[in-house]
Amino acid sequence: MPYKNIELSNAKSVAQQAPKTSHFYKGFSSLSNTNSGSRLYDFQLIQQDIINHFNTRKGERVMNPNFGSIIWDLIMEPMTDDVRQALKDDINAICTFDPRVTPIQMDLTEYEKGYLLELTLLLNGTDQSSNLKLTFDQEVGLSVQ
Secondary structure: OOOOOOOOOOHHHHHHOOOOOOOOOEEEOOOOOOOHHHEEEHHHHHHHHHHHHHHOEOOOOOOOOOOOEOOOOOOOOOOOHHHHHHHHHHHHHHHHHOOOEEEEEEEEEEEOOEEEEEEEEEEOOOOOEEEEEEEEEOOOEEEEO
16 A cells, blocks of 8 residues: 655745743733733843832832832932942842843943933842943933933
């Protein structure tokens, strides 16, 4: 009996299927509808978590008074060496609080109405890095550039 050629899938349909991408971290955000279904992956998720941490004043979180940032309490203080060191320690603590990333570089710049923070974060276990620019403004609040 001769063998029959049986076609299991159409070659065109296989080529049209999008390759499945793998993500290290998956999450959701209720703040933004820019992603389909408000899904966040990898650096988007980590950045949103860090932004949430910076947006919370230290002592504001129920049952966790050590969570949050002191940056909002020091936003209009004169930039003395003690204030600069306290801000650097706070920023470093927030960036190292998240075990998924390691801060590579942190630059804090004072301007008329607040601070500009530029972070470079390395995704642990990979060679991927991401830059994050945060503006802490007395009138506007926290904005991401």
